Amino acid sequence: MHANDRGDPVRLAYTTISMTVIGFIVLPLVFIIWMSFFSNKILSFPPEGYTLEWYARAWDLADFRDGFFLSMRMSLISTAISLVLGLPASFALARGRFPGRDAINTILMSPLMVPGIVSGGALFVFFLEIEFLTDVIIAGSSLGLIIAYSLIGLPWMVRLVTTSLIGVNPSIEEAARSLGAGPLTVFFRITLPVIKPGLIAGSLFAFVNAFIDLEKSLFLVGPDHTTLQIALLNYLEWTFDSTIGAVATVQIALVAALLIITDHYVKLSRAF
Amino acid sequence: MPEVILEKVAKHYGQVVAVEDMTMNIADGEFIALLGPSGCGKTTTLRMLGGFVNATRGRIIVGGKDVTDLPPNRRNMGFVFQNYALFPHMTVAQNVAFGLKMRSVGKAETADRVRKALDRVRLSQYADRLPQQMSGGQQQRVALARALVIEPDVLLLDEPLSNLDAALRQEMKIEIRQLQQSLGLTTIFVTHDQDEAMSTSDRMVLMSNGKIEQVGPPDEVYNFPRSAFAAGFLGIPNLLPGALGNTDHASYHLDSGQVIRLAGQDPVPGASFLALRPDAISISSQAPSKNDNMLAGRVEIMTYHGAAVDYQVRLDTGAMLTARAVAPGLGGAPVLHQGTPVWLHWPPSAGVIVSKH
Amino acid sequence: MTVADMTINSAPRVAARKTRQRSRLPWLMSPALIFVIACLLFPLAMMLRYSLNHYDPAELMVSALTAENYLKFFSDSFYQEVLWRTVGISVLSTVICLVAGVPVAYFLARYTSALYKRVLLLLILVPLLIGNVVRTSAWMLILNDTGVLAAFLGLFGYTGRLNLMYTSTGVVIGLVSVLLPFMVITLNSVFEAIDHNLEDAASSLGAGHLTIMRQVVLPLALPGILAGSVLCLILAMNAYATPVLIGGPTFNMMAPIVYQQIAKAMNWPFGAALAFVLMAATLVMTIGVSAVVQNKYRKWSE
Numbered sequence: 049m050h051a052n053d054r055g056d057p058v059r060l061a062y063t064t065i066s067m068t069v070i071g072f073i074v075l076p077l078v079f080i081i082w083m084s085f086f087s088n089k090i091l092s093f094p095p096e097g098y099t100l101e102w103y104a105r106a107w108d109l110a111d112f113r114d115g116f117f118l119s120m121r122m123s124l125i126s127t128a129i130s131l132v133l134g135l136p137a138s139f140a141l142a143r144g145r146f147p148g149r150d151a152i153n154t155i156l157m158s159p160l161m162v163p164g165i166v167s168g169g170a171l172f173v174f175f176l177e178i179e180f181l182t183d184v185i186i187a188g189s190s191l192g193l194i195i196a197y198s199l200i201g202l203p204w205m206v207r208l209v210t211t212s213l214i215g216v217n218p219s220i221e222e223a224a225r226s227l228g229a230g231p232l233t234v235f236f237r238i239t240l241p242v243i244k245p246g247l248i249a250g251s252l253f254a255f256v257n258a259f260i261d262l263e264k265s266l267f268l269v270g271p272d273h274t275t276l277q278i279a280l281l282n283y284l285e286w287t288f289d290s291t292i293g294a295v296a297t298v299q300i301a302l303v304a305a306l307l308i309i310t311d312h313y314v315k316l317s318r319a320f
Numbered sequence: 321m322p323e324v325i326l327e328k329v330a331k332h333y334g335q336v337v338a339v340e341d342m343t344m345n346i347a348d349g350e351f352i353a354l355l356g357p358s359g360c361g362k363t364t365t366l367r368m369l370g371g372f373v374n375a376t377r378g379r380i381i382v383g384g385k386d387v388t389d390l391p392p393n394r395r396n397m398g399f400v401f402q403n404y405a406l407f408p409h410m411t412v413a414q415n416v417a418f419g420l421k422m423r424s425v426g427k428a429e430t431a432d433r434v435r436k437a438l439d440r441v442r443l444s445q446y447a448d449r450l451p452q453q454m455s456g457g458q459q460q461r462v463a464l465a466r467a468l469v470i471e472p473d474v475l476l477l478d479e480p481l482s483n484l485d486a487a488l489r490q491e492m493k494i495e496i497r498q499l500q501q502s503l504g505l506t507t508i509f510v511t512h513d514q515d516e517a518m519s520t521s522d523r524m525v526l527m528s529n530g531k532i533e534q535v536g537p538p539d540e541v542y543n544f545p546r547s548a549f550a551a552g553f554l555g556i557p558n559l560l561p562g563a564l565g566n567t568d569h570a571s572y573h574l575d576s577g578q579v580i581r582l583a584g585q586d587p588v589p590g591a592s593f594l595a596l597r598p599d600a601i602s603i604s605s606q607a608p609s610k611n612d613n614m615l616a617g618r619v620e621i622m623t624y625h626g627a628a629v630d631y632q633v634r635l636d637t638g639a640m641l642t643a644r645a646v647a648p649g650l651g652g653a654p655v656l657h658q659g660t661p662v663w664l665h666w667p668p669s670a671g672v673i674v675s676k677h
Numbered sequence: 678m679t680v681a682d683m684t685i686n687s688a689p690r691v692a693a694r695k696t697r698q699r700s701r702l703p704w705l706m707s708p709a710l711i712f713v714i715a716c717l718l719f720p721l722a723m724m725l726r727y728s729l730n731h732y733d734p735a736e737l738m739v740s741a742l743t744a745e746n747y748l749k750f751f752s753d754s755f756y757q758e759v760l761w762r763t764v765g766i767s768v769l770s771t772v773i774c775l776v777a778g779v780p781v782a783y784f785l786a787r788y789t790s791a792l793y794k795r796v797l798l799l800l801i802l803v804p805l806l807i808g809n810v811v812r813t814s815a816w817m818l819i820l821n822d823t824g825v826l827a828a829f830l831g832l833f834g835y836t837g838r839l840n841l842m843y844t845s846t847g848v849v850i851g852l853v854s855v856l857l858p859f860m861v862i863t864l865n866s867v868f869e870a871i872d873h874n875l876e877d878a879a880s881s882l883g884a885g886h887l888t889i890m891r892q893v894v895l896p897l898a899l900p901g902i903l904a905g906s907v908l909c910l911i912l913a914m915n916a917y918a919t920p921v922l923i924g925g926p927t928f929n930m931m932a933p934i935v936y937q938q939i940a941k942a943m944n945w946p947f948g949a950a951l952a953f954v955l956m957a958a959t960l961v962m963t964i965g966v967s968a969v970v971q972n973k974y975r976k977w978s979e
Contacts, residue, residue, distance in 0.1 A: 058886045059788055066784040069777045070797065073804055073857050076815035079825055083818055092823035133712055136705035156709055159717055163915035163959070165932040166724075166952040167717060169939040173727065173949075174720035195716050202709060253806075260808030263917050263932070267940055277810045284814060284922060288821075296811040303806045311799065372877055392880040399881035405874035409896045418892075422883030470882060 077300060084293025091289050102294040112295055114272075115279035122193045122275070123258040129194065130201030130254045131247070138206050138246075142213035156206050159199045164263030171196055172267035188270025196264040201254030208253065212246020213239075245314040252310050256303055323348040323506040324369070324474055329378030331364050331530075338364045340530045342378065349504040351497065353517035356527035357553065362510045363478060365527075369508060370399045370476050382473055393422070398467030402479045404459045406451035412438070412462050413447040419470035437469040440499065457488040464496065468503070475500065475507040481516060493520055514554050518542060526550055544586065547675045551595040557642045558601070559593040564673065572673065576637035580613045583668035591676040598644035600670035603631055603662050604653070612665035617641070619660045629655060633664055728949035738945050746950035756934075756951075760958060763931040766845060766920075767913035767962075770852040774860040774909050775902065777853070782864030783894070787873070798865070801858045809855055809918035816851040817842065817922060843925040851919040856912055860905045867901025868894070903970045907963050914959045931955045 087097035106112045141153055159167065175187035186192045216239065224234045240247075265275045274282070280295060324346040331339040339361040346352050354362040367373040369380060371392035380388045387395050406415050413434050420430045438444045441461040451459055460480060467475060480496070481489045497520045500507045511517050517524050518538040526533040526541060526549075534541055534550050545551040548559055562580070565571035569587045572580040572594055580594060608614050617635035627650060631643045643664055646652030656662060731741040750756045785794055804812055819825045820841040827839050841847040871894060879889045895902070920930040935955060938948030 062780055062784040062788055065777075065780040066797075069781045069857065069861075070800060072777075073854060074800055076812060076819060076854060077804060077807065079818055080811070080815035090823065091818060091821075093818075093825045093828035133709040137709035140703075140705040152706060152710060155713055155718070158713060162717065162721065163911075163932070163952075163956065165915055165917055165935050166956060167721070169935060169948060169952055170720035170724045171716070172939060173945055174716075174723060177723070198712070199717055202713065206709070256806045260806065260810075262808065262810055263915075263936075266917070266936055277808055280810045280814065281918070281921075284810075284817075288817065292814050293818075296807075296814060299811055300803075300807055304803055307799065307803055307806065370877075370881055372880070392877065393883045393885055395881075396883075397881060399878065401874045401878060403872070403874060405872065405878035407875060407879075407893055418879065418884075419882035422888070466878075466882070 080293050081297045081300060084290050084297045086290055086293075089289070091293075102290040103298075106291050106294040106298075109279075109283075109291070111274060111279040111282070112276065112291075115274050115276040116295075116298075118190075118193075118273065119259050119276040122190065122197055123255050126194050126197030126201050126258050127205075127251050127254045129198040130205040131251065133198070134202050134205035134250070135209060135247075138209035138213055141206070142210045157203045160203045164261070165266075167199065168196070168264035168267040171199075171264065175268075187268055188273060190273070192268040193265065193275070196268055197258035197261065200257050200261055200264070204253040204257060205250040208250035209243060209246040212243040212249075216242050248310055248314045252306060256306065260299075260303075323350070323383055324508070325379075325381040326365075326369075327379040327381070329365070329368060329375050329380060331361075331368060331373060332376045337530050339368070342532065344525065344532070344535070346506060346508070348506055351500055351507045351509065351520060351522045353521035353524045354508060354510045354527060355512070355514060355517040355524055355553075356533075357512060359529075360527040361530040362512075362527050364530075366476055366478055366508060366510045369474070370397055371395050396470070396473050398470060398472035398475045400460075400463045400467050400475070400477045400480045402482060404451075404463040406459055406462055406466075408451055411448050411450060412443065412454070415451065415462055416466045416469050419466065423470065433469055437465040440468070441465045441495075456484055457492060460484065460492060461495075464499070468499070468505075473506070475505045477507065477509045479510055479512070481511070481513075489516070496520065526553065528553075544672055545595060545674055548593050548595070551593070551672070551674045556595045556597055558596040558598065559674070560596070560639060560641075561591075561593050561676075563592065570668075574637075576635075576639065578615065578637070580671070581668040582671070582673075585671070585673050587673060592673050593676060594671050595674045596641070596666060596671045598630065598642045599628075601641065601643040601664050601666050603633065603643040603645055603656065603664055605656060605660060605662050608663050608665040612667055613671075614663050614665040615641070616661070616663055619656050619658055619662055622655060622658060631656065631662075633662060635664075724949040724952060727945050728953055730946040732944045732946045737943055746947045747954070749947065750950055750954055759929045759931060759934060760954070762845070762929070763914060763955075764958065764962070766849055766852065766930070767910055767916075770849050770856060770913045771906050771909040773849070773853050774856050775906060778857060778860035778864055778905065779895075779902075781857075781861050782868050783890075785861070785865050786868035786871075798862070801861055804855075805858045809916070810922070812855055813851050813918045813922045816847075816854060816919075820847050820850065820923065842923060843928060845924075845928075847923045848920055848928065848930075851923045852913055852916060855916075855919060856909045859908050859912065863905035863908060864898070864901050867898045867904075871897050899970060899973075903967060906966055906970075910962055910966065911959055914955065914962070931958075 083091065083093070083095070084102055085098045085100070086095040087099040087101070088095060137156060141149060141156075171192070172187055175192055179185055179187065186195070220242070221234050221238055224238045229237070260277060261275075262277050262281070265278050269275055269278045276295070276299070280292065284292060324344075326342050326344045326346075329339065329342040330337070342361075342365055344352075354365060356362050364373060368375050371387070371390060371394075375388060378388070379386055382395070382397075392399075406412075407418065410418070416434045416437055417430050420433060425433070434447070435444065438447055441464055443458060443461055443465065446454060446458065446462075451462065454462065460483075463480070477496070481492055484492060493516060496509075499505075509517070509520060518541075521538060523535060524538050524541050525535050528549050534546050536544075541550065542554055545554055545556065551559060560574050560576075562572050562574040562576075564587055565573060565579075569585075570582050572582055574580060574594065602608070602612075615635050615637070617633040619631050620634045620640070621632040623630045623632075624647070627647055629645050629647050629652070631645065633641050633643060635641060641664055648654050727738065728746055729742050729744065731739040731743055731745065733739050785797060789797060817824070820839065821827075822839050822842070824839075826841070830839075841850070875893050875897075876889050879893045884892065915932050916930070917932040917936070920928060921933050924930065931951070932955070935948055935951045938944045938951055942948070
């Protein structure tokens with residue numbers, strides 16, 4: 049922090065503007081949480097009273113309940129796949145010196161660069177063509193979602209783990225070798241613990257970005273097989289009541305908890 | 321009329337006292353060095369002068385005007401930063417012109433003054449270069465030119481030489497001093513290097529823990545430090561604890577028992593040390609003449625310093641003293657090896673009594 | 678055995694180990710690479726090829742090599758309008774994000790202590806991980822005629838209709854709220870990287886704060902400003918949730934119509950063409966913005 053305390057009116061201006069803008073970002077979420085407890089039948093302000101019925105209602109609606117669990121399952125599985133695919137790739141990228149390394153890095157990052165709606169559409173068409181050819185249903189099934197979500201998680205995992213790996217002082221592995229450790233021991237007892245921030249941050253971002261995905265899921269959900277975000281979207285087409293608020297609040301609480309817990313153990317700023 | 325006056329200036333960060341009771345009068349055209357170890361408050365004082373830090377207490381008066389509450393951009397002071405702070409996206413000429421642009425000086429006059437400023441630091445041919453393309457020494461001269469071209473009331477330099485190698489440091493030291501004298505500019509120079517402070521300043525201000533320890537011309541501070549801290553900081557490793565004799569001020573009783581004869585020292589009351597410069601102590605394996613003060617010991621470590629040889633001698637009393645002798649190659653006595661029993665001796669006029677700190 | 682013998686003999690072993698290491702690398706990367714190529718790049722290439730096919734209401738897609746889908750897009754004023762609306766809203770949202778984001782990012786970089794900054798950054802980051810559906814539905818609460826904003830204005834006696842839902846204005850507001858965190862986080866790292874001393878130096882030479890921003894900070898932050906703007910532009914062009922939820926079913930932007938054509942109308946050739954027009958338009962804008970900004974940068978340093 050700069051030992052400079054001049055410019056009080058300037059500082060005041062910046063503080064005011066910043067608080068307003070940050071409020072603009074955060075307040076909508078505050079409102080939706082608050083309004084999830086309103087007893088107003090039509091979602092409106094000010095509150096007529098408070099109730100928990102919307103939460104009960106959200107739980108009763110199959111789309112939301114099943115959607116929540118489906119989203120959780122799909123996101124967890126795809127995060128695991130991102131880890132299995134991404135960890136070795138990160139090693140190769142961080143440690144290797146070979147021609148085409150930049151090109152390969154770009155390819156692995158490409159899912160982030162292609163718009164969700166375009167890659168979602170491409171996957172949809174691709175899966176349906178496979179279905180026409182082989183009668184194997186992918187679009188509308190768990191497999192389709194898992195593939196799409198793994199595409200989302202992989203670049204996040206690779207980027208964050210590679211950053212972590214690059215930050216590892218290679219001398220500590222050499223020191224372990226000089227003290228008698230074999231390559232697997234070095235990996236599990238020296239390298240892995242040191243890149244823990246990257247692994248945790250990568251998993252967190254892979255999981256959450258899969259959970260909140262909209263554009264790819266749009267194409268890949270099916271009857272009785274819908275994700276939470278799509279369920280919300282469909283519900284909003286016809287009704288606008290605080291059931292939305294209840295679902296939103298639960299999702300916000302889940303993500304906030306994940307972030308805070310992760311940040312407590314692994315300073316997220318260090319992973320970037 | 322003194323150009324810069326600091327009146328009981330203090331800076332507190334919560335409970336932490338960075339600077340306390342800073343009072344000084346700096347004359348017009350005087351070159352002052354603020355000297356001290358890191359954390360002593362010298363940089364904080366300089367930044368308060370520059371306006372980058374608000375003083376908690378006290379007043380700062382420049383040329384008769386109270387500037388304590390003025391922001392930095394209204395103080396008309398030239399500030400040279402430790403890492404030069406040259407604008408990387410502007411050429412050398414644009415960097416130097418910046419202050420003139422802020423003062424709405426016309427294009428023609430700006431070009432003229434920038435050219436003269438760059439000539440003065442001998443960088444005219446680099447006017448269109450970017451800072452990143454210049455060496456450290458060159459960047460420093462650009463920073464200097466930029467601060468001087470605006471014809472400031474005061475020049476403030478924050479450890480400007482610490483990022484330069486030894487040879488450049490010597491060169492720039494002289495150059496800064498020459499520039500300052502030719503322009504008659506009141507200058508305040510912060511450094512932790514006593515050699516820099518002594519070789520450039522008209523007066524030195526030795527600081528410690530946010531307070532002024534001693535102020536005076538370099539030779540006075542160097543030869544007559546008043547405290548153990550000052551002695552230590554100015555390169556006197558030999559401090560023997562003791563007390564002045566009760567009846568006269570011609571003898572000093574060391575805690576280890578010996579009595580040392582004094583001649584002409586300024587007595588300092590209270591607990592004190594006898595401070596002896598290594599180069600004031602003669603070392604010999606033969607017993608010295610009776611007129612000198614003497615202490616016996618054995619050579620423990622001998623280090624060679626080119627023109628001189630330093631001996632760390634373990635006295636019979638247990639204390640360690642450093643004596644400096646001329647190298648044998650330059651006419652000095654042959655080297656005395658480890659373990660040799662020796663006599664350390666010095667005339668009564670050498671040595672200073674300094675207060676304990 | 679001499680030293681020379683030993684050195685010569687060990688060289689092949691070292692070389693062998695190095696090649697073993699190097700030959701391990703392809704194996705490490707191939708699963709991930711194969712996955713991305715098979716499940717993203719190949720389907721995209723397929724889509725590109727399909728954009729040249731012919732759509733038939735009966736058979737759906739007929740293999741062909743025709744440019745009719747692209748021609749249909751460029752000749753039909755309806756689709757032209759959709760594209761320009763998307764571009765206009767994206768540019769406007771990005772500009773607003775820039776104007777609002779710079780002060781916040783600067784504030785975070787210069788005026789906040791480490792703890793305060795961590796809290797504020799978390800506050801800005803959390804919405805990014807909440808998902809666009811939830812964030813946009815929260816704006817529906819605020820913008821609709823019985824919502825928070827209406828109630829707030831009602832306190833001052835305003836009882837008329839708000840007319841923000843289902844309009845461009847509403848969509849821009851929603852988009853800005855969604856995009857701001859991206860801009861702030863990108864800009865923040867850039868401002869952190871700029872040496873504080875440069876601003877002090879400018880101040881000591883007589884520059885007031887606005888001058889310091891204009892002459893020193895912003896020119897040096899230009900790469901970050903560019904990165905943030907490009908990011909926001911791309912996200913805005915491809916936005917789905919905000920146009921659909923706040924704009925409504927009659928408010929057409931590019932991403933929703935790509936979805937409609939591919940998944941609802943099952944007109945894959947045309948839908949594919951739309952998808953690639955969207956990507957191309959985004960790319961052209963990205964290159965254009967980069968060029969303009971770099972040009973301005975050259976002017977600034979004169």
